[in-house]
Amino acid sequence: MSTHTFQIVRHGSQEYRETVALRDSVLRRPLGLHFTPEQLAAESGDIHLACYDGDALVACLILTPVDARTVKMRQVAVAQERQAQGVGRALVERSEHVAREHGFAEVVLNARLNVVPFYERLGYECVGGVFEEVTIPHRAMRKTLA
Ligand SMILES: CC(C)(COP(=O)(O)OP(=O)(O)OC[C@H]1O[C@@H](n2cnc3c(N)ncnc32)[C@H](O)[C@@H]1OP(=O)(O)O)[C@@H](O)C(=O)NCCC(=O)NCCS
Secondary structure, three states: OOOEEEEEEOOOOHHHHHHHHHHHHHHHHHHOOOOOHHHHHOOOOOEEEEEEEOOEEEEEEEEEEOOOOEEEEEEEEEOHHHOOOOHHHHHHHHHHHHHHHOOOOEEEEEEEHHHHHHHHHOOOEEEEEEEEEOOEEEEEEEEEOO
8 A cells, every 4th residue: 555645636627537437437337327417516515535556546535524523425436456455444544534634523424235344344333224325225334533
């Protein structure tokens, strides 16, 4: 992981468009879904965190403020060929640092059911039962930031 760097990218920038392409390929197209212009416009106030290996984008996520205390982690995506190599862990840990820097004390998220163990390893706990989102089962999770 030593060669990886992290960057907050500006909504609408070329770097942002690259994160949208990565999210589309990892999170949406496999479900037969795609982002609408309205969905992308609605995330203009969010924090977009990107992870690079050299110049290559390898992972990204979004932090959406919920209120003064809480931020929602969304759209966590690691490029398929880079998965299971510690990139997701490093990205989530960096995002928690970013969230703290922005004054947030808690992270919430909706995890795909098969990914719940990934977040549990990172200290997140389930709250409530299973529900459906983007056609697949999810569970709500949360973590208080140290
Ligand atoms: C889920 C995802 C973000 C995880 O990132 P990753 O880089 O592959 O995961 P890491 O290599 O950092 O794994 C960190 C730890 O979680 C574990 N882990 C990762 N994915 C897991 C899974 N689906 N089930 C159980 N454990 C998992 C790893 O074994 C590792 O454990 P360790 O610390 O004991 O070695 C990534 O695989 C991905 O983008 N998947 C497709 C999109 C997706 O499902 N996004 C999440 C939507 S909620």
